[in-house]
Amino acid sequence: MKRLFIVFTFLSTLAAAQQWTGVLSPNRAIDWSAISVGVPGGISTNRTQCGSTIAAYSGTASTINSAIAACGANQFVLLGAGTFNLSSMITFNGKSNVTLRGSGSNSTFLVFTAVGGCWGAPADICVAGSSNRWGGNPGTIYTWTGGLSQGSTVLTFNSVSAISVNDVLVLDQLDSTSDTGNVLVCSGTNCSNEGNDPGRGGNRNQEQYVKVMAVNSSANQVTITPAIYMPNWSSSLTPQAWDLGTIGSGVVTGVGIENLSVDGTNDGGTDSDTLIEFCDAYGNWVKGIRSIEGSRNHVWGIDQAHLQVQDSYFFGTKGEAASSYGVELYTGSDSLVQNNIFQQVTAPHMNGNDTGGVWAYNFSIDDLYGVNADYVMMASWTHDAGDAMILFEGNIGVSLGLDDIHGTGAMMTAFRNRWTGVENPAVQYNQTQAFINSPGTRYTNAVGNVLGTTGYHTTYQQTTGTQGNAGQHTVYILGCCESTGSMWSGSSGDSLVGSTLMRWGNWDAANNAVRFVASENASSAPAYPGLSNPSSTLPRSFYLSTQPSWWVFPNGTASPWPGIGPDITGGNLANAGGFAFQNPAMNCYLNVMNGPPLGTGSVLTFNPDSCYSGGGGSAAPGPPTALKAVAH
Secondary structure (H helix, E strand, O other): OHHHHHHHHHHHHHHHOOOOEOOEOHHHOOOOOOOOOOOOOOOOOOOEEOOOOEOOOEEOOHHHHHHHHHOOOOEEEEEOOEEEEEOOOEEOOOOOOEEEEOOOOOOEEEEEOOOEOOOOOOEEEEEEOOOOOEOOEOOOEEEEEEOOOOOOOEEEEOOOOOOOOOEEEEEEEOOOOOOOOOOOOOOOOOOOOOOOOOOEOOOEOEEEEEEEEEEEHHHOEEEEEOOOOOOOOOHHHOOEEEEEEEEOOOEEEOOEEEOOEEEOOOOOOOOOOEEEEEEEEEOOEEEOOEEEEEOOEEEEEEEEEOOEEEOOEEEEEOOOOOOOEEEEEEEEEOOEEEOOEEEOOOEEEEEEEEEOOEEEOOEEEOOOOOOOOOEOOOOEEEEEOOOEOOEEEOOEEOOEEEEEEEOOOEOOEEEOOEEOOOOOOOOOOEOOOOEEEOOOOEOOEEEOOEEOOOOOOOEEEEOOOOOOOOOOOEEEEEOOOOOOOHHHOOOOOOHHHHHOOEEEOEEEOOOOEEEOEHHHOOOOOOOOOOOOOOOOOOOOOOOOOOOOOOOOOOOOOOOOOOOEOOOOOOOOOOOOOOOEOOOHHHHHHHHHOOOOOOOOOOOOOOOHHHHHOOOOOOOOOOOOOOOOOEOO
């Protein structure tokens, strides 16, 4: 009993004081800790093999599918070394708690010549639940009447008659009816360039996926985890809920894809297909894989929560155009995408109507855009209405884009990222800004980032201007100049983007300085202001409590954890003021895989054990000692 008491005390402490406490305002941040995102309890490492190792062969995937079906809970199917030439889709058929494991991403090669009909979209590997629930087929709709406040864990509905413990509820509400200067969740062409409605009913794009922990039938109440994220849930916007299904029954859980190579080059996939799909799913993972030539994307999470994608290498997208993504989270919550390499992927990190996720310590290079080779594509994106409370931490790539192509979101956080704004200044010259926050997406936090490239970025920010006239040598584009709807078609743009943006402790190439500037802390923002006196001593992470086990640097120069930020000195990344080191994924690509510095060339061999195993790394930096908040 003592041991249980200690665990519960720890969880309570985390809930009370986040790692960002004293830096971020509590109403524009959430618990991103490792116990809250990704696979609950962590990726399983103690499963036993079921059946014999399957030797490499050519033909349909039926042998693999039958082996998966025959497995018991917490077992894995092992694929031997060699090339599997597969003419049909691998499917789990709703099976939970089974891992498909190869003998290594440089040993087991799955080469597909066809996609199959997965539940959400055609795929090479299908992990889909059997509930058959989605925004267009939600089943019973529950009216949500109580527990709307941020941080609530007890919700009241008009009925709970068909809700059970371990169900996944999807909470939603109507889009904003007008722009009141507050959070704006909007997907119409008045607030976006193209419009799109991933949420239910075409106009219910603010969503959150939660797990039911208890049901009180007499009071029509349910207890949920996690707590309510957004502070703008309102009875005036008719909040409702629908039931995705029960975890382990209609909702597939505990499925892992590990230690293999997936090649979709000749699978016949189009821009609506994927290599690995998770649908009606909760708590699944991809780890240690090499993925080649995705169609629409490499990994697709649809109507799911707590997906974890880690320690993997993604190469290429077929179209190199508008719908060419690396990992795409399209409706869901609380996923974790960390320590991955993206090479020649047009849009590596893609969020579409996603909440509460973490994208951390990924490395992206040569984000190919075949439509125009001189056009720099952003590495990290929020792309659809309803994106909210997403953390980007420790990533290295070209830029962040909080776009409004399909709609607006709110309350994103960027912490300790290195965004260069440009990969090759001699060639690429369009969209070479490091931080692009389009109109409508407000209350962003940008803390401890290293932005822009010395000698290239000479202008600090641009806040007005019409579409297409963004200065190419500008670090920040705020509320203007990108694809917009009629609401911001003039040159004035959305001034609330800049006034609600909390900027603190970022280094930028235009100023060649770290800025702790009181006028940029958003303490005067309406509705959800930033802290009036945020701490200039930054935590090492907003979601990790200790240095992660994969923070190792074989065959390369060791970097301190976290490696990027105003409290770093002597960094080994050029044109970054000395404030940035390589992260493990970048070191793996450059110094272990020997990847070309500009990301050109063909797919590389990849073995995560050569990059992330064996422990090591170097000590984390101490707190900053020479930095002060300066009021300007």
